[in-house]
Amino acid sequence: MHMAATRAAITGVQGYVPDFVLSNALLETMVDTTDEWIRTRTGIEERRILKEPGKATSDMAARACQQLLAKTNTAPEEIELLICGTVTADMIFPDTANTICDKVGIRNAWGFDVNAACSGFLYALTTGAKFIESGTYKKVIVVGADMMSSIIDYTDRTTCVIFGDGAGAVLLEPSTSEFGIIDSVFHGDGSGREYLHMIAGGSLHPASHDTVDQRQHYVFQDGKPVFKAAVKGMTETVQEVLRRNGLTTDDVTWLVPHQANKRIIDSVGKMLDIPAEKVMVNIQKYGNTTAATLPLCLWDYEARLKPGDNVVLTAFGGGFTWGATLLKWGK
Numbered sequence: 001m002h003m004a005a006t007r008a009a010i011t012g013v014q015g016y017v018p019d020f021v022l023s024n025a026l027l028e029t030m031v032d033t034t035d036e037w038i039r040t041r042t043g044i045e046e047r048r049i050l051k052e053p054g055k056a057t058s059d060m061a062a063r064a065c066q067q068l069l070a071k072t073n074t075a076p077e078e079i080e081l082l083i084c085g086t087v088t089a090d091m092i093f094p095d096t097a098n099t100i101c102d103k104v105g106i107r108n109a110w111g112f113d114v115n116a117a118c119s120g121f122l123y124a125l126t127t128g129a130k131f132i133e134s135g136t137y138k139k140v141i142v143v144g145a146d147m148m149s150s151i152i153d154y155t156d157r158t159t160c161v162i163f164g165d166g167a168g169a170v171l172l173e174p175s176t177s178e179f180g181i182i183d184s185v186f187h188g189d190g191s192g193r194e195y196l197h198m199i200a201g202g203s204l205h206p207a208s209h210d211t212v213d214q215r216q217h218y219v220f221q222d223g224k225p226v227f228k229a230a231v232k233g234m235t236e237t238v239q240e241v242l243r244r245n246g247l248t249t250d251d252v253t254w255l256v257p258h259q260a261n262k263r264i265i266d267s268v269g270k271m272l273d274i275p276a277e278k279v280m281v282n283i284q285k286y287g288n289t290t291a292a293t294l295p296l297c298l299w300d301y302e303a304r305l306k307p308g309d310n311v312v313l314t315a316f317g318g319g320f321t322w323g324a325t326l327l328k329w330g331k
């Protein structure tokens with residue numbers, strides 16, 4: 001296996017979640033659901049919602065980035081590229097990444113968004129890493145941020161209990177040691193768009209009175225096929241990235257799965273034979289924050305990560321998009 005001379009290491013991680021807590025008890029007063037159903041079918045206890053008027057995805061991301069810069073003693077001017085994974089851009093255009101840079105005072109960078117739903121952070125992470133590995137840049141920020149509450153129908157109990165708002169960001173810097181991103185495996189299958197999408201607001205069905213009347217500016221999900229494809233896709237790509245780097249699941253210190261449903265996470269862990277104590281889980285606190293789940297997991301578990309840990313991130317989302325990234329923690 002070819003080993004790059006320079007790897008991209010995650011040298012800092014920071015999350016941001018809004019203050020407002022949408023509990024299962026509160027959801028019981030909004031739609032026909034129960035705390036019991038939500039807990040047993042999804043593992044979610046509460047999620048955060050951005051309620052501040054005039055605030056959007058870029059504001060959550062900007063807060064995460066500001067704290068990331070402070071924490072890593074990095075001046076905003078030092079950042080050369082910022083990539084943002086999101087499906088809830090502040091606007092259809094311009095992109096959110098450049099808005100984040102403007103809000104944070106990152107003046108010497110360029111940026112763009114990656115639209116890969118729940119795989120957005122992972123796709124963006126690999127893209128950012130390539131600019132470090134090639135020697136092009138020394139400081140890249142990768143963000144995963146979504147304000148899912150802006151596209152959720154709070155009369156649809158099958159989706160509104162699942163999603164939440166949040167943002168996470170990592171700093172990537174060159175590493176000439178073994179630390180850093182080792183390899184990634186990605187797949188896509190556009191035929192999966194049937195099961196997870198938002199019909200209107202794009203070029204196919206531009207916004208109209210009719211699309212509003214038909215509630216087409218909200219997330220549609222056919223949960224069962226997505227559930228099955230998610231378990232299969234995450235399991236297979238973790239196996240694939242380990243196998244081609246001469247590792248087995250026994251070598252994995254931490255599995256970091258996309259937080260869509262606790263039952264999906266448990267199934268993936270079981271199929272890979274990775275014990276639960278090695279699997280990062282915070283879905284109970286935040287629900288599914290789409291592109292933000294992986295950096296929010298790394299943020300919550302940061303104190304427990306040790307240099308040399310073999311970390312495997314995996315995600316599955318709308319598109320379908322999915323994959324797994326293997327990295328050695330440390331800088």
Ligand code: UT7
Pocket residue numbers: 032033034037038041042118157158161162222223224226227230259260261264288290316317318
């Ligand atoms: O992040 C991107 C990828 N997304 C995912 O990976 C999500 C994958 N899918 C899922 O996590 C699950 O399919 C859901 C959590 C969305 C749904 O769970 P499920 O076990 O697949 O439930 P279901 O849709 O088959 O519904 C079972 C029953 C239905 O009632 P009947 O038809 O059996 O009478 C639903 O109407 O549960 C009902 N139900 C609810 N009941 C109470 C659905 N949502 C709710 C609810 N509260 N919130």
